[in-house]
Amino acid sequence: MTSFVKPKIRRLNEPTNGLGKTRADYDGAMSTLCAGCGHDSVTAALARAFYELSTDPKDVVKVSGIGCSSKTTTYFLKDAHGANTVHGRMPSFATGAAAVNKNLTYVGVSGDGDSLSIGLGQMAHAIRRNVDMIYMLENNGVYGLTKGQFSASSDIGSKAKKGATNMLPPIDPAIMALSIGATFVARSFSGDKQQLVSLIKAGIAHRGFALIDVISPCVSFNDHKGSTKSYAHTYQYYHKAVHADYVPPSEEITASYDEGEAMPVELHDGGSILLRKLDKDYDPTNRASAMEKLMQSQQTQEILTGLLYIDESRPAMAEHKKLPETPLHSIPYSKLNPGADALRKLQDEFR
Amino acid sequence: MKPTDTSNPDYFHKVVDCQWACPAHTPVPAYIRLIAQGRYSDAYLLNRDSNVFPGILGRVCDRPCEPACRRTRVDGEPVAICRLKRVAADHRDDVTSRLPQKPDQTNGKRIALIGAGPASFTVANDLAPLGYECTIFEKLPEAGGLMRANIPAFRLPEKVLNEELQYILDMGVELKLNSPVSSMKALLDEGWDAVFVGTGAPKGKDLHLPGREEADANIHIGIDWLESVAFEHIDSIGKNVLIIGVGNTAMDCCRTSLRLGAENVKVMARKPRNFFKASEWELEDAEEENIQIVVNHSPKAFVTEHGKLVGMTFELMEYDVDDKGEITGQRIIGEETLPCDDVILAIGQENAFPWIEKDAGIEFGKWDVPVVDEETFESTHEGVFFGGDSAFGPKNIIWAVEHGHQAAISIHRHCQGLGLRDRAPREVELQSAKMGMFEWRYSNAYTAAERREMEHVALVDRFQRLNIEVELGFNAEQIAVEVQRCLNCDVQTVFEAPLCEECDACIDVCPVECLSITPVADSEAELRASLSQPEAPEDQSLYVSNPLPLTGRVMIKDENVCLHCGLCAERCPTSAWDMKEGVIKIPHADDQVETVA
DSSP states (O other), X not given: OOSOOOOOOOOTTOOOXXXXXXXXXXXXXXXXXXXXXXXXXXXXXXXXXXXXXTOOGGGEEEEEOSSHHXXXXXXXXXXXXXXXXXXXXXXXXXXXXXXXXXXXXXXXXXXXXXXXXXXXXXXXXXXXXXXXXXXXXXEOSEETTTTOEEOTTXXXXXXXXXXXXXXXXXXXXXXXXXXXXXXXXXXXETTOHHHHHHHHHHHHHSSSEEEEEEEOOOTTTSOSTTOTTSHHHHHHHEEEEEEEEEEOTTSOOOOOOOBTTEEEEEOTTSOEEEEEESSTTOOTTOHHHHHHHHHHHHHHTOEEEEEEEEOXXXXXXXXXXXXXXXXXXXXXXXXXXXXXXXXHHHHHHTO | OOOOOXXXXXXXHHHSHHXXXXXXXXXXXXHHHXXXXXXXXXXXXXXXXXXXXXXXXXXXXXXXXXXHOGGGGTTSOOOXXXXXXHHHHHTOOOOGGGSOOXXXXXXXXXXXXXXXXXXXXXXXXXXXXXXXXXXXXXXXXXXXXXXXXXXXXXXXXXXXXXXXXXXXXXXXXXXXXXXXXXXXXXXXXXXXXXXXXXXXXXXXXXXXXXXXXXXXXXXXXXXXXXXXXXXXXXXXXXXXXXXXXXXXXXXXXXXXXXXXXXXXEEEEOSSOGGGOOSOHXXXXXXXXXXXXXXXXXXXXXXXXXXXXXXXXXXXXXXXXXXXXXXXXEEEEEEEEEEEOSEEEEOSOEEOOOTTSOTTSSOOBOGGGOBOOOTTTOBOSSXXXXXXXXXXXXXXXXXXXXXXXXXXXXXXXXXXXXXXXXXXXXXXXXEEEOEEETTEESSOOSOOOOOOOOOOBOOHHXXXXXXXXXXXXXXXXXXXXXXXXXXXXXXXXXXXXXXXXXXXXXXXXXXXXXXXXXXXXXXXXXXXXXXXXXXXXXXXXXXXXXXXXTTTSOEEEEETTTOOXXXXXXXXXXXXXXXXXXXXXEOOOGGGGGGGOO
8 A cells, every 4th residue: 555545434323414424525625735644634624623623615615826735725625615825825716706706605714935935925915905815824834745945934043943033023924913903813733633623613604704723733844842833832832812602593502601701692693602811911812012012022022822803894805896695606697797888888988 | 548459360351351250161162262373273272172062052042241242332232252263164174183082091980971962062061072981871762962953953053063072972871761750769770980960951841821721732831842843843823923032032032833734823922022031133034034022911710612722812012111220110001912823831930859859969959949059069969960951940052061060070080089169260361462563462453344244045944844954154254344343352451560650641541531640549449530431331351550660650450441452551661561461270070180189
């Protein structure tokens, strides 16, 4: 055997979700990434989140750019739509797709190279437009596919596998997103599946662009001593600031909590996100203070995680641009293309 | 909750559900792998180490391994373990030179074995090669005990039985046929170094109902009747036959009746089907032969005319069954008389020791069964051991074999002047199954194939003679598929906590989600609640690792759902998980040597 497959095994008494699907129904092809890659855990978290939300895979669109992270769209939800696009251009593709059919759930998967170098401008404008999608930024601080060069998210002082030290300042995707009007900013770690799954569910339910920056260690090129994106380093400096639980519309919030300790954020789908502050003085609804905390954590090397900022008030792209409820493919051609006469009439209005 | 102690040999043994369930602890997955490689003789000999009679048991074993098989929890159907055992036996080459041999000289110790059934033969098998002079006393004209007298030849061909008994006799065992032991005291006076009683449970139960005496000529006790058929004292039966009782003996009686000329055979059961004692497959085989199984009929009286049996009256029963499937109430709702020419009683059997004198120094407990130690099989008389059905009442062949092994250990230690309880302990030997990238020493790919069905001789052909074996055995294609259904539970998942860097790769790749990393919990119940499949059969373990180096959390593995596919070990970047083939060493008499000072 030159490779292996994850067998699909139907078991007696296997748990199923609201659609009668098993967790395995949300798997994709077998991963070809290195054994132990954090990205595989993100993939597993996505599959679990969609399973728990009882989403039909055919109502999901997976899009990605280029890189190890961008390969992973193949590894979950094999029955979903999707495309691997050009390096760094996934946000444009997603924006276009979301514009023509707002009824699907859009999942963008990208990495620190794809998003913070070649695709930085693309990602920034998707954030500004508040495209209704969840954007997984699988952040490992290196270009794994080209064998371990520093990426734009590498911390100053972090060491490469062969000993070189990074001298350039990192781009923190969470701080950048906050500074340009992001409405949902979260950070997590591939090693904390529980937190990651709740954040993904909350991000999918959020109206607008949901960024989840996931520290996802590269076992082959950035998991050594001196790296600030290794498993060991992340486990050591990992700090949960805010916990977020998605509560679907059908369920009531039953957990009891002390005032000030937890707060529900109402969502547009009728559900809510129950925020529990683990740091008392952290306010995930205040953009300025969130930025301040994040910048302070950069100084202390602390990796602040959880739902760092949420704003449900800003409209998503579809509302802002008054895009039709009906997907373009379902609008009759005669309406989409009213003909030369209608065009002439329109042009006449501007003469 | 404390980390799991995997150094306890029973931990990994328990994971191999079939081997754990087998009274003789046959290493099932290991011999199935040998069959898969076409090494039938090796598979046969590996079997023989544990269960002594692979050819016999491959046909008529009670198969406690199959309901335990992990596969039943996946697709509901166990691996056809028993049938594969027969495959090993049927396709083996001449193995006589590889069997334990008759020693050049004996050790001078004389052992008397009473009853030539599976228990005594197992004791002889274990002791004769060590130099013991074993003598088996048998009252019947042929050896085999119930395997000869009670199991019909259409299920167990005489040739198979003879061959496997002869292997043991060839080790220098003396067999005295037509030699009933009529006095235990007289035997003890002969100065044997040890005596083993393996006389089975030879007394079939009678049913004392009105008309019993008058109809005696046509009422037969099941096991006695089967014995008479086996020794050709009986070769016919009436056209209409009723079998009373619905255990495995009843199945043999009804099917034998068909072969002796009966045309209409009914098996009468007092209770509904899920209370039947017979194995499901034996019921199916009987029904395939158009035997009618009648439920909820409780025997009331034998009906006679002119001193001859003409029918039997039954009370029609109705039962209340609760959610757990237990009967909570019963009532009689009517009566029915069925005509018949013969009745065969198959309602149980018990031990009987009319030849053991009350003052022989052997204590008998309740229901006149001997007081026997459950570990050593020694009676209250030093040097007198019991095994098989004669020890604790009717069980089955594979239990008799295990009793024989244990009694042989005791006899060996007794004769060497060693304490009977300081027996050699069980051990586990683990060896990595990794060969390289994506390569393991076992076939780890999951096969979704369904259990293969055994082919039978056509109904029109099988009744011509009493000894036409009904089951044809697996063909090459069936063997090839069935061996792949085995999940190789003996290739153990072994975890080294200090190597783990908590990347979750194993958890993510596991196709059945049996792994998790969680904070240390107080109790197993707390941990179970967080599992993908919280409910598990009672005897299924939860593996809890030592604290992991980075976070102090623990790795949890639910042994209940693990399929031993090895993907956790395949995906582990640090080899914290490894697949290791575990050999469970079950000591027999010849393994006690090291403990002999």
